[in-house]
Amino acid sequence: DTAVSQTPKYLVTQMGNDKSIKCEQNLGHDTMYWYKQDSKKFLKIMFSYNNKELIINETVPNRFSPKSPDKAHLNLHINSLELGDSAVYFCASSQTYQRGQDTQYFGPGTRLTVL
């Protein structure tokens, strides 16, 4: 069984469209994250939820809206997609959220290409 799963794996879309990426973890973890990895491989945190509560909200355009229906799921909706949104988006989870000490378990990633 995959511990952290994401769908879709690849997403190719036109500028201006709206798209969603879904994430699920079956590890029983309390905390989930969205990371963006650009073409230079830089991993940057975007959002984090702990038990469905938003706890990290980095400087991300408000076109990005995360939603956590329960602690096992964290989805990411992106409105009005732009060329610069092209990247690999990783979902991750950790047991808890303790001052930057938690081991992150990453999903396989969603490669988003905006044309």
Added chain:
Amino acid sequence: GQQVMQIPQYQHVQEGEDFTTYCNSSTTLSNIQWYKQRPGGHPVFLIQLVKSGEVKKQKRLTFQFGEAKKNSSLHITATQTTDVGTYFCAGPGGYSGGSNYKLTFGKGTLLTVNP
């Protein structure tokens, strides 16, 4: 916010040669984590170091945490083609409000191995 600096950005070695990547912080870290990302894959947790001067080994990989807890290194002895990938260090960095600290990733070192 606090940053974790990682060098080198790239390293190309012949199979059998050793490899080292370094991670530095301007402030004391409570812990440091190392992750490996294979080409086309997702980051996978390798190890966490917590104690000053700590050294941990995993087969040919040796991880060190500096005495001042401001730097860390990952050394691979006698590299193999299976070691190819990007190695990231990650430490607590940045204040996200309340008592929460996020995990901040270094920019990674891409290791390529010539067979």
